[in-house]
Amino acid sequence: MTGAAVRALAFLAGAAVVALPAAPPAAAAPPAAAAPPLAATSPPATVKGTPTAKGPATAKSSPRARTSPADARDREPNPKACVHNDPALERPTAQQAAAAPWPRDMLRYDQAWTYTRGARVTVAVVDSGVDAAHEQLTGHVVTGSDITGGSVRPGGTTDCFGHGTAVAGIIAARPLPGRGVVGIAPEATIRPVRESWGIDDNGHATTSTADALLLAMRTAIDSGAGVVNVSITVADVELRAEQRKAFNDIAQYASDRNVLIVAASGNRSQYTRLRDQTFTTYPARLATWYRNVIAVSGVTADGAVDRDAVTGPFVTVAAPDQGFLSTLEHGGLVAVSGTSYAAPMVSGLAALLRSRFPTATAADIRARITATADHPSTRLPNPSVGYGVINPLAAVTAVLPPPDTATPQAVPVGPLQVPTDPHARLGRAALAAGGGVVAVTALLWSWVLVARRGRRRRWRPGRSLAGPPSPAPSPVGRAPAQPPVGR
Secondary structure, three states: OOOOHHHOOOOOOOOOOOOOOOOOOOOOOOOOOOOOOOOOOOOOEEOOOOOOOOOHHHOOEEEEEOOOHHHHOOOOOOOHHHHHHHHOOOOOHHHHOEEEEEEEEHHOOOHHHHHHOOOEEEEEEEEEEOOOOOOOOOOOEEEEEEOOOOOOOOEEOOOOOOHHHHHHHHHHOOEEEOOOOOOOOOOOOOEEEOOOOOOOOOOOOEEEHHHHHHHHHHHHOOOOOEEEEEEHHHHHHHHOOOHHHHHHHHHHHHHOOOEEEEEEOOHHHHHHOOOOOOOOOEHHHHHOOOOEEEEEEEEEOOOOOOOEEOOOOOOOEEEEEEEEEEEOOOOOEEEEEEOOOOOOHHHHHHHHHHHHHOOOOOHHHHHHHHHHHHOOOOOOEEEEEEEEEEHHHHHHHOOOOOOOOOOOOOOOOOOOOOOOHHHHHHHHHHHHHHHHHHHHHHHHHHHHHHHHHHOOOOOOOOOOOOOOOOOOOOOOOOOOOOOOOOO
């Protein structure tokens, strides 16, 4: 893949972005759960994944755009404007296509296939759609949903933009002779949810909305998928208070339905417009509060943190995010880069785990992924990589203790008994045991002495210990007999 090809698809450089007008910062704690309001009333937002080096261009900023943002979302763009028809796009050579991507060597996820390949698990991909006709995805992409018109309708199985197809390939691309590209969970099923076409008739990025993203996530959760991949981000400082609450509500909605959400952390290069660079992103930030959400940052081939990745205490784990190939619509392959492509690495692993441990909850899956990650030698979680880079083989094979589900006992009413000092009890017990040993030892030595004296006397009765016997009393009135003299 040449530099021109990478520049032509620089949208494969991170999570799609939702750009919104500034709003007051959010409260620290999430609001109470509720079914989220999903009316499409939020301001326009840019979808990440476009042919520009510094992030997507909005329809508003494009002087050649002939349609309004709303019109661009209501219908499919002209096929001539689709990414795969871009003459600047250069295809990888046969040698490049056959080479195993470096994340496969780093993560060794093919070794986990001895135990599971992700069968019977559906992963919903909230994105620009997925090309169901791609030869490495054919037969494993089911009809999904399209919400680009403001309502939910069947669709999503085509992809003019290419972003969603690349994400799906990382999760579940099937092996194909002559190609090194293969998904982490090659037997998983993909259900696309098109949140935006991502491109207009002129090949420029179109806009999306935060409410459209919420609707797409709600649709994915309701579809029956066990895992939802979201490679679209929005800065927290650009959300209104009610939108932040709606994101929290959608996370709880997913938790109540045992659905795991895997979200990209985003790329800083697409938020250079923000004065405050301490921002976080949604829905990734939800991982701070909800155990069914995983926020994913990126690492490079040498294991270093991707400097462009948005990081912070909300990050759960990290995965490879640049310099490898994935699937492109119409059977192609393309080099990808950015946290958009780290997230599906984790979604693929989650599919393996949900297949191998079908009774595990979404929270259990997250706990297994974090417990078996290659932890950094720092305090956990690390703000750049969370609990570390994922380790698929360890996650699939590790024997972990069951989750703590004990119910706390009520405190008894009334005065509490003063506990006895356990050390004192141990001391008394030791003293008693020691005295018993001494007594038994003394008894044994006494028996030895008695036995020795008995053997010397040939077991005859011994002398009284009180001295010689006293003479018998003389009869009254008679003198004791005298021994004879001179005899």
